Amino acid sequence: MDLLNKNKEKPRILLVEDNPGDIRLTQEALKESQLDIHLDVVSDGEQAIDFLNKRNKYAESTRPHIILLDLNLPKKNGIEVLKEIKVQDSLKSIPVIVLTTSDADHDISKAYSWHANCYILKPVDFDDFAKVIQLIELYWFNTVQLAHA
């Protein structure tokens, strides 16, 4: 088992998603998993940056272990959020998993060129969606070693 569990630190995910339906689906999917995961949710790009930098109403926020990032966001879109995370020394070690409906080549290549850690399409089917969320947990919290903040 990995470092997180050894240290008994609760895995934390920051979900950047503006669609309440998707937020609820992610919560449902997490319910079906074995891990006790803490999920924080912000619903636009600016809030995401504030949360990660502990600014404004997110002064008390806790640094997430991984970030699930939607691309189609109000105010600041997903790619802009990704850029800001990856150019900031204190944030760039946090894995960013792009979770979006966009299968456009330019979105995929832009995400990777801005150092997205992986790019996943939101499945249309709930069971598939739940499977994706479990795979993310299994990979990032049970398989790989994450960097300390």
Next chain:
Amino acid sequence: MKNITFYSSLFDFLDGYSEAVLIGDKSSKIVYVNKAFRKLCLLKSDELPSGTVSHFFKLKVNIKGEDGEGNLQWESNLSRTDGSTVWIKVSTSPFISETGDTLTVYTLTTNTTLEQLQSLLKESEKRFETLADASPVMIWMTDKNNLTYYFNKSWLDFRGSTFEEEMGIGWLQRVRPDDMGAFRKISEFLERFEHYSCEYRLKDHNGVYKSILEIGTPRFLPDKTFAGYMGSCLDISEMKSAQQELAGYTKELKRSNEELENFAYVASHDMQEPLRMIASYTQLIQKGIETNRTEGLTEFMKYVTDGVTRMQSLISDLLQFSRVNSKGSAFAEVNMQELLSVVTTNISEKIKETGAVVKIADGMPTLQADRTQLMRLFQNLMENAIKFRSPERKPIIEISVEDTQGFFVFHVKDNGIGIEKKFYNRIFVIFQRLHTRDEYEGTGIGLAVCKKIVERHGGDIRVESVANEGSEFIFSLRKQHSNNGFTE
């Protein structure tokens, strides 16, 4: 007739003579030709040509009369043994030999006369001029100082001026000043006596600048010294404007294709979201029913109906957007005062709910427009003003107009939450939203529709705003329309 003693050594003397000489007897039979003659006629060795003198001079022109001593002069084309001819001048002098025979000496000079040269030159010039004047291309020539001394008829016709006005550098005054750079460039070629081509605009006889393609070639004298340039100019205006038109169409087509591609991509993306919600939540509901777990079912149901509603409004907004250009009506007189009161009535429910105040300034004009689209434009803007109202105050919407040159400029001002400056442009882009769905419902199409309507009316739209104080949408509508609202 001269009495010359016929010395036998005369022939020896004549052989050394540089001019061709031929001697004929009384009956014109050839009795002697000198070396120079043999050379001129390409005769072989010492044999004497048989036959008479007239064999060599079949043609006699410019015959000049007897000087009283029997001397004659004429010009002829001498037939040579190889079949070619050479133009010569012949002088004859008769004399009586020692033996009393009457002989005639023919002296042949091959030097062409000055008059002949002049006439040849004149003929050549005439030929050139006829050719040049018959050409539809403008032709000119310059001297070695690059001053123009010749223009053909096409040039003078194009310019509608006289040779005197054009000569030297006169024509240069009619070149468009900002095209003079083209001439500075070709001066390098001129210095090196090289062939060049360039383009510039030149005023035609109507004073209209036309695009000219010029090609210049240096001329050299036989001794290789530079004599000036000769060149041709072609009016390529029509070709140019056709090219430009084509480039314009190509650009527009490319832009419209890109827009369409982008639109199709974003549209399909945005439409998949509600479908995904409907599919996923019906699945969750089904699971709940199968496991007899009623917890959350009402909430899941809400996501399904939300998805359906969202899908409906996306489809209707998209239709509206795509129909701005394809299903627009022809432009007709629209009374803005009347139109605004209809729009206000249409949204009276929302006005009543929120206690909004609509102030319409005096002096609303009548203009040429698509009435239905202007209603849509004002309704979208007024509904936005109410939707994005400040929670602290009742919405006030002020509509005013400015009469500027060529355009009516409308202002739709509110006292709502305002828009940050960095979003001024983004709000007009389709599917771009500044707010999450739980804050403000919307498809992100409304202002894109407004922009498209304004553009169809030949104007543009922008926003100015102070956060938390309000926004002001400013757009122009063209007063006159040449195409009745439809692009050809």
